Amino acid sequence: MKILVCVKQVPSTNEVRLDPVTKTIIRDGRQAVINPFDTYAIEEAVRLKEKHGGTVCAISMGIPATERLLRDAMARGVDQSILLTDRAFAGADTLATSYALSLGAKQVGDFDLIICGKMAVDGDTAQIGPELSAQLGIPYVTDVCEILESSEEKLRCKKITDHGFAEVEIKLPALITVSKDINMPRLPSISGVRFSLQAPFRVYTAAEVGADVNRCGLSGSPTQVVKSFTPDRTHQATHLNGTTSENADAVLKIFEEVR
Ligand SMILES: Cc1cc2nc3c(=O)[nH]c(=O)nc-3n(C[C@H](O)[C@H](O)[C@H](O)COP(=O)(O)OP(=O)(O)OC[C@H]3O[C@@H](n4cnc5c(N)ncnc54)[C@H](O)[C@@H]3O)c2cc1C
Known part of the structure; x- marks a missing residue:
């Protein structure tokens, strides 16, 4: 696989x-970590490889310093990595x-x-998984918390829904997004760390992947951030220490005041 x-x-x-x-996040790589949900994605990929054979490739679009995190992924069982990095x-x-x-x-x-x-x-946003599957024309399942059955042809997944769980069967090739319930990620092993230092690592620019620059970066982004700010914490907490009915009256009074 x-x-x-x-x-x-x-x-x-x-x-x-x-x-x-620009209203964009300043990323300098110094205090960066792998997105916590992605450590579960890495673990599930490595478990499927261990079960079915094959290879796992990690891919990231980010600044050059992302290499450190991709090497960390390779210390956890990923075979090779791709970094898309370009202004x-x-x-x-x-x-x-x-x-x-x-x-x-x-x-x-x-x-x-x-x-x-x-996410x-x-x-x-939790949009990348579904959008990536649409760009590639493959089906997807979001919020997968357990892979119940897997073969080279299909997966049967348990997914979290607003009302509980659902079982979904999906034909491969496909995309899934995983929740934290799916596994317990392993730590990098010493042999994994050694492997990661010389593991296959490929960097691509926009031109090298044949990107249309009008569809990349800020100029290719229809979403415009108009304003971004840290909200002021102006609210004060009020402690109600009366009896239950006194507290209920006090809450009612507060609601009436702010209505
Ligand atoms: C107008 C605008 C400008 C922005 N400018 C910047 C900017 O300058 N720099 C910047 O870094 N971000 C910028 N962002 C944020 C950027 O759009 C998102 O970080 C990015 O598109 C991923 O969305 P998300 O974080 O909501 O990921 P989600 O959709 O919540 O992520 C779901 C999963 O998708 C995968 N994924 C998400 N992003 C990546 C990635 N880059 N590489 C590999 N896998 C990924 C991961 O597995 C992740 O767990 C900007 C957003 C907007 C709206």
Whole structure:
């Protein structure tokens, strides 16, 4: 089975800095980690490889410093990595990001399965998985919490829905996004770390993947951030220490005041 796993670099801190002019996230790579959901995607890809044979390739669109995180993925069982990095990709919204990733995926050739995290903890849209599958013309299942059956031809997945769970069968090639319930990611092994230092790692520019620059980065992004700001914390907490009925009256009074 040939598996592609999408790995995004995200800030390891809550103090995300925004460029006041472009309104985009300032990414310097110093405090970056693998998006937590993607560590589950990596683990599931490696487990499927261990079961069926084949290879796992990690792919990321990001700044050059993302190499460190892709090497970390290779220390956890990924065989090779692709980094799409170019100034032309900077400022991408989800449409431009999924376009770039689809071109990267085509460099890998005939893959059977793409695994993404359920969402990125910084962008938070959960759009990349479905958009990437649309760009590649393959079916997808989101929020997968268990792979019940897998073969070279299809997967039977348990997915989280708004009302509980659903079982979905999907023909390969396909894309899934995974939740944190799916497994317990392994830590890098010593032999894995040694392997990762010289593992196959390929960097592509926009031109090298044949990208139309008008569909990349800020110029290829129909989403425009008009304003981004940290909300002021102006609200004060009020503690109600009365009896239940006194507290209920007090809450009612507060509601009436703010109505
Ligand atoms: C107008 C605009 C400008 C922006 N400018 C920038 C910018 O300058 N720099 C910037 O970094 N971001 C920028 N962003 C954010 C950027 O669009 C998103 O970070 C990106 O498209 C992914 O969306 P998301 O974070 O919501 O991912 P989600 O859809 O929540 O992620 C789901 C999964 O998709 C995969 N995935 C997501 N992104 C990547 C990736 N890059 N590589 C590999 N796999 C991935 C991961 O497996 C992840 O778990 C901008 C967004 C907008 C709207």
